[in-house]
Amino acid sequence: MFCHPTLVRRRTMAYNAAGEKSGAPPPFVYGTSFILGLSMFGISLAAGIYNSYVPLFIRHYIPNVAVIGLIVSIRTLAGVFLNMYFSARSDRTRTRFGRRMPYILIGMPITGLLFIAFPWQIGAAFLITIDLVYALTSNIFYAPTMALMPDVTPEANRSQANGIINAMAGFAALLAFFIGPLLFHMGRQVPFLVVGLLFFMIPMIMYRKLKEPADVPPSDSVGFRHLWQAAQDIARRMDHTALWLLIAVFFWSGGESSVETFFVTYGVYHLHWASSVAVITIGLFALAYLIFAMPSGFLAKRHSRRGLVLVGTLGLGLAFIAIGFFTGTWPIRLLAMTAGIFWAFVNINGYPWLTTLTSPTNIGAFTGLWLLSSGLGNFVCQPAIGFLMDHWGYPSLFVAAGIAALLASLAIWRTQPERMRLG
Structure with missing residues (x-):
């Protein structure tokens, strides 16, 4: 399935959206996207295994759900800032291994070791320590891995690459759901050992097969200062496309994640479904997204990313609102699948669009701002x-999530059409 292309480095100069000169990425090769997708495949597989079993391990030692919730909140909040920092810092990094690759070569194997240690329950202190250190190391390489995609992919092909990468990540999530329990029954250490070994193999494959452009100038500042300068640049521009896009990311991420979080609760307590019925229904949303991830990327070759994201946010918002008016299983499932298709339009094309609004020097910082908007x-x-939902009832879930998606579409409406911006 995977091809292993020999990437040819080109030292060329290209004008980017900001009007600056910078090194162009290598020519687009599908094999490059599959190799990039290996990293997100591993990350998604690890997340699925982690979410299925690690909370149960922690609950064995800490019966207080509030304490577990506090640990999760700390991990989530720390993850946002760590991703921002390492993403921006990678813009300044210059080594013989590249500027993004060192974070992958160091972060993934260490994270793999920690992942293997999870099922070896020595005690509560050991498990919590492993979990918190895992939260640190897993965020060292996540954002630099994201930023590596636009580094090695031409602007015109970034949606295609993102579609392939997200399809591989979605496939890994399904594997975690279906194969994870089978491995767990073979021994509680087995799924963690498999993922841990993958975290050693994947960075080696990426290092051997991917070549970062060597002629991209480093950023003028490091870390959070670099992020702040990038944010100031966005705010001062005459063209506010990047600003409106980040505002849209805030709304569509918040609306979609709320539906994923509360849908099973909505199905069980409002529609009086069995939990399995609710899980299958939200699973159809994810399945539709997975199926249309790659087609959504290829559509960007014929249609503008702005148009696809605008249609996606409008369709997502209307589908969410419509779900609130139905109680039957299959009408809701059909609407959930429709929403999944529109979500693919949005999620596959949004980040590649943002990367075209800056120079290669600042892609890491813009990736950090993307993750900040999504996390917030x-x-x-x-x-x-x-x-x-507590005060107005469960149906307010889909009204509020739909309004959030429609607010995102209004923000996208304020952006400049790509032809006008490039002109």
Whole structure:
């Protein structure tokens, strides 16, 4: 399935969206996207195994759910800032291994070792320590891995690459759901050992098969200062496309993540479904997204990313609102699948669009701002929508999530059409 292309480095100069000169990425090769997808495949597989079993391990030692929730909140909040920092720092990094690759070569194997240690339950202190250190190391390489995609992919092909990468990540999530329990029954250490070994193999494959452009100038600043300068640059531009896009990311991430978080609760307590019925229904949303991930990327070759994201946010918002008016299983499932298709339009084309709005020097910082907008959307919208559900009833979930997606579409409407911006 995987091809192993020999990437040819080209030292060329290209004008980017900001009007600056910078090194162009190598020519687009599908094999490059599959190799990039290996990293997200491993990350998604690890997340699925982690979410299925590690909370149970922690609950064995800590019966207090509030304490577990506090640990999860600390991990989530720390993850947002760590991703921002390492993503921006990679813009300044210069080594013989590249600027993104060192974070992958160091972070993934260490994370793999920690992952293997999870099922060896020596005690509560050991498990919590492993979990918190895992939260640190797993965020060392995640954002640099994201930023590596636009580094090695031409602008015109980034949606295609993102579609392939997300399809591989979605396939890994399904494997974790179906294969994970089989491995666990072979021994509680087995799924963790398999993922841990993958975390040693994947960075070696990426290092051997991917070549970062060597002629991209380093950023002028490092870490959070670099992020701040990138944010100031976005705010001062005459063209506010990047600013409106990040605002849209805040709303669509918050709305979609709220539906994923609360849908099973909505199905069980409002529709009186069995939990399995609710899980299958939200699973169809994820399945539709997975099926249309690659086609959504290829559509960007014929249609503008702005148009696809605009249609996606509008369709997502209307589908969410419509779900609130139905109680039958199959009408809701059909609408959930429709929403999954529109979500693919949004999620596959949004990040590649943002990377075209800056120079290669600042892609890491813009990736960090993307992750900040997405993380803040989840952090703000989920408790806000939960509050509405408590006071106005469960159907407010889909009204609020739909409005969030429609607000995202309004923000996208304020962006400049790509032809006008490039002109």
